Amino acid sequence: MTYYQLSCYLVVTVLVYRTIHNLVLYFRNRKQSYLLYFALLQVAYGAYLFCFIQTINVENPEKALPWERVENATAVVFATFIALFVNNYKKLFSRDFILLYVFMNLILVGILLQDPNAYTMSVAHPKHFPSLGIVIYETDQPTIMQFIFLSSILMIIWTVMKVMNQFRKNRFRNHFLFxxxxxxxxxxxxxxxxxxxxxxxxxxxxxxxxxxxxCVDSFLTVNKSEREVRMEFKESVSKWLTKPEASSFRIQAKDLTGEGSESKGLKEKNRNPKKLSVRALGPLELDLDGKKIPAAEYSSKKKLLKLIKLLLVRFGKGVHKEELLENLWPGMSEKNALNSLHALLFRLRKILGNPEAVVFAEDRLFFHPELVEADFVEFERKFETAGKLLRNKKEEEAVQSYREAQELYTGDFFEFDLYFPESELKREYLRKNLIEIYRILCEYSQKAGDANSLLSDSESWIRLDDLDERAWRFHFESLQSLDRKNEALRKFEDMKKILKKELGVEPDQETVSLIEKIRVTSPVS
Incomplete structure (x- = not known):
């Protein structure tokens, strides 16, 4: 096997891995259908490349001909998935054009696979590359076949050029992909x-x-650290706040509705802006200076509610203008979508009662970090603060901060819309942090000999995750300390049933040893 063939196999191997990766991401969030097309695109190219390898240095040239036939057919399939992927992520072609293109490519694939006059030894045309030690066996096709096949290749080039044109319009923001x-x-x-x-x-x-x-993977994946994102956000908002139009709601209203006059009273009101509190841990709630905003004002309006969810799930990062338009008004012309966005923002600011709570900076829409508080952000802040205190040996202060964070967690993140894009990762991250809080609190209560706190914390932990045996062990120990050992033995049986039903496993040896110790020291009456 030559180095050239080996390099081709290496590319195929990487494509297989990346295909599986993108399929996993797609099945986690099926609303991101472009990931499916991206995976299929890689499958098609991998198949094309595999067939191409079979036409190199074959002992019998006739064996290469069927592979070349399939190779050219998969190239057409690859071109189809490129168009589908690009158009699904960013609508560049009309729906009718895509349907026609797919239909024409299906016909072309059928012709390539069935044409009896093509891919025969009479039109064999090997290409020799002595420096690489390879011979690639190909065939000369009739002019009409060459024209049809070339049209498919040109479609790939046209799609790439359309994408590059989008980069030109956006001033080449992502240089790596460009x-x-x-x-x-x-x-x-x-x-x-x-x-x-x-x-x-x-x-x-x-x-x-x-x-x-x-390059595409890096474009589709958020590959910046939270610290970098927060720093960029602060810089962007700082730039926005220095602009004259950010000083009052008058200019904001002018941008959105075309009306340039606001009352003097409104200007005075905006000098002391009200603070907005958002609760996304549990049911969605919006409070303005401690006064709850009626849910009916935003929950019944689908576009408005979706905009709030987008801003929450990207809290601290912001949502790019183009992404907003694509999510809220897919298929609508950019001009009409922008007008709709302006009207929607005007309505949102009116409901929130503070026009500066939502700001645009660097083509991204944000909740203003100084005017909007989110419970999950506060939860993370207290969790991080407690961790620093714990590392500095300030155990009591750390425990207090952990308990404050625990009180903020009144429910799972986005439990009002569990399937909203990007919410799952955040939800799991916050749940893991809460479990870590319970672990630390249980260890502290155990060390301090506070059986009641240990019982309460372990019960909360079990309600969150009843498959974690660490929580059960803390619970059994607290019951033993409170002289409720028979209850501990009964709950052990309950735990065994849960583990057997959900995971099909038996308890860990550490748990069994603890129960045996409890059983020996306390005969069941």
Whole structure:
């Protein structure tokens, strides 16, 4: 096997791994359907590349011909999924055009697979590359077949150019992806020249596609740390606050509705802006200076509620303008969508009672960090503060901060919409933090000999996660200390049933040993 073939197999292997990765992400959140198309796109290219490898250095050229037939068919499928992926993420083509393109490609695939006059030894055309020690077996096709196949390749190039044009409009914000697109575009042109015998080098698009794949992954994945995001957010908001239009609601209202006059009383009111409190741990609640905003004002309006959810799930990061338009008004023209967004923001600011609670900065929409408080943000802050205190050996202060964080956790994050995009990761992160809080509190109560606190904390932990045996062990110990040992033995049986039903396992040896110790020291009456 040559190094060239080995490099192709390596690309196929990476594609298999990345395909599985993207499919897992898709099945976790099926609303992100572009991830499915991205995975299928990689499958198609991997299949194309695998078939291509089978046409290199074969002992019998006839064996290469069926592989080349399938290879060219999968190239058309690859082109189809490129268009579907790009259009699903950012609508660049009309729905009718996509349907027509898919239909035409299906016909082309059928022709490529069934044409009896193509891919025969009479039109065999091997390409020799002595420096690499490879021979690629290809066939010369009729002019009409070449034209049809070339049209599919040109569609790939056109799609790439459409995407690059979007980058031009956005002033090339993501340079990494832009360079990947340029490299892939250049490789496609080079491969066309190689196929036409105008360039004496082997095909190289599989290298550029691998690079492009990682570029797209970096674009689809938030790859910045929370610290970097917070710093960027603070800088963006600071820039926004220095602008003249941020000083009063008058300019904001002018931007949104075209009306430039506001009363003097409103200006005076905005000098002391009210604070908005948002609760996303448990039921969604909005409070303005301690006064609850009626849920009917926003929960019955789907677009408004979705906007609030987007701002919450991206709290501290913001939502880009284009993402807002795509999420709230998919398929609508940009001009009409912007008008709708302005009207929706005007309505939201009116409901919130503080026009400066929601701000635009660097084309991103945010909840103002100084005017809006979120319970889950406060929970994280107290959790981090307690951790620092604990590391500094200030145990009592740390426990107090942990208990304050625990009190804030009145329910799971976004329990009012468990399937909202991006909420699951945040929810699991907060739950893990809460479990860590219970562990530390239980250890502290155990160390202090406070059986009642240990009982209360372990019960709360079990309600959160009744499959965690650590919580049960703390619970059994607290019951033993309170001379409720028979109850501990009964609850052990309950725990066994839960573990058996949910996980199909028996309790850990550590748990069994603890129960045996309790059983020996306390005969069951």
């Amino acid at each position: 360079y990947g697109l340029v490299f892939f575009f250049a490789s496609l042109i080079a491969d066309i020249l190689v196929a036409s015998d105008l360039l004496g080098i082997p095909y190289t698009s599989h290298f550029s596609f691998l690079i492009l794949m990682f």
